Amino acid sequence: MGRLLILIGLLIAGVGLLITLGVPIGRLPGDFSYRRGNFSFYFPLATSIIASIVLTLLLMLFGRR
Numbered sequence: 001m002g003r004l005l006i007l008i009g010l011l012i013a014g015v016g017l018l019i020t021l022g023v024p025i026g027r028l029p030g031d032f033s034y035r036r037g038n039f040s041f042y043f044p045l046a047t048s049i050i051a052s053i054v055l056t057l058l059l060m061l062f063g064r065r
Helices: 002-021 045-063
Strands: 032-036 039-043
Touching: 002 045
Parallel strands: none
Antiparallel strands: 032 039
8 A cells, every 4th residue: 555655655756757848648649639619629649648658667666566
């Protein structure tokens, strides 16, 4: 349980650091958005892939016993 809390804290701190540095989170090239009239659709494909890679690496790092 302690490692999970550390992991969540590091993740929140990392996102906060990226926002502070001005990195656009959630609007990366590869994210699809479609707008027509009063309808809009947003699919964050590139953001999802990057988040998956980062979480996988962090879980591999902290998941070892």
